[in-house]
Amino acid sequence: MAKVGRMKLGSQGLEVSQQGLGCMGMSAYYGPPKPEPDMVALIHHAVQSGVTFLDTSDVYGPHTNEILIGKALKGGVREKxxxxxxxxxxxxxxxxxxxRGDPSYVRAACEGSLKRLGIDCIDLYYQHRIDNRVPIEITIGELKKLVEEGKIKYIGLSEASASTIRRAHAVHPITAVQLEWSLWSRDVEENIIPTCRELGIGIVAYSPLGRGFLSSGTKILENLSEDDFRQNLPRFQPENLEKNKTIFERVNEMAAKKGCTPSQLALAWVHQQGNDVCPIPGTTKVENFNQNIGALSVKLTPQEMTELKSFAAADAVKGDRYTGNLSTWKNSDTPPLSSWKAV
Structure with a gap:
């Protein structure tokens, strides 16, 4: 099995494994919750394999994923x-x-997460989606207090615009920005990635395998349950999937030449974007987890990196990342601080 190294995430001292583990699908959104003992065993296997950066959220379930992680952390695992x-x-x-990003909600959410996880302090606490009614300075101000109180160590943002990141970082250093980044989701490369790099902020790439599409192509739809939210995503609709199929076929072809799986190739592409990037592929199967670690051994030449990029050029990918009613970074600017009136 490939050795999982360590990396610095951001400029404030946080060190994590080179690859993380997204835990959402164990409990929510990707079909029914998976058996708890199996998921605890998978998390323990990940930690023993060197993947120690675990990613969850209070909305996964809601709450059930944090409770699951809390159980997995018992017996000395938390320290690792x-x-x-x-x-x-x-x-x-x-x-x-x-x-929501108002101070009372921020504090109540943090207290709730600490309780469910059964811990005293959260290593990295992200604002999952930006509240475009509350100035980001107000939200970060409350998070700064939680850092001072020892309830969180580092602050992160998820799906934030470049201007929001700058304003937040001016209040308290932002350690990491989590964003969707993969061969077929590259809109962040224009403004957000350069902003993070300018400010010394770590980059955490979620859905680096295109929500499973870059692992198995159109076959993925055969195994999705009715309540799997990917059924509703624009890129997975028949009219778009037929066109997106070509992307997977090309990735698959190059993977065969490289002697690796398509998912390892797609994941290696994200890894090799820079030593400030930590992808967090999610899985519920040990064999898929082991395969994901194998991506660390796949080395791509600059020519191969460029070629892979060309397979999924912006005009080649059909369909948006999300349906219109889900808030993403594209509309996540917040009002000016001068407009804030505390409720």
Whole structure:
């Protein structure tokens, strides 16, 4: 099995494994929750293999993924991991999502996560989605207090625009920005990645395998359950999938020549974007996890990197990342601080 090294994430001292483990699919959104003992065993296997950077959120379940992680951390495991969780997506009683960044919500969410995880301090705490009604300075100000109180160590943002990142970083150093980055999701390369690099902020790439598409192509749809939210994503709709199929076929062809799997090739491409990038592929199967680690052994030449990029040029990828009602970084600027009136 490939050796998993360590890397510095951001400029504030956080060190994590070169590859992380996204835990969302164990509990939510990708079909029904998986058996708890199997998932605890998978997390333990990951930690023993050197993948110690675990990623969760209070909205996964909601809450059930954090509870699962909390169980996996017992028995001395907590000391071996770097734990990231998130706040900012509130689910109302009628099932609607709302982005929240007001101070009282930030504090209550943090307290809730600490309790469910059974820990005293969160290593990396992200704002999961930006509340475009609350100036980012107000949200980060409350997170700064939580750092001072020892409840969180490092602050992160997820799906934030370049201007939001700059404004946040001016209040308290941002350690990491989590964003969707893969061969077929590259819109972040224009403004957001350069901003992170200018400010010394680490980059955490979620869905580096295109939500599974870059692992198995159109076959992925054969195994999706009815409640798997990928069923509704534009890129997975029949009219787009037929065109996107070509991307997978080309990746698969190059992988065969390289003697690796398509998912290893796609993941290696993300790894080799820079030593400030940590991909966090999610999985619920030990064999897939082991395969993902294998991507660290796949070395790509500059020519191969360019060739891979050309397979999934922006005009070749059909369909948006999300359906229109889900807030993403594209509309995540916040109002000026001068507009804030505390409720």
């Amino acid at each position: 991991v770097e734990l990231a969780t998130k706040f900012g997506i509130s689910i109302s009683d009628d099932g609607n999502f709302e982005n």
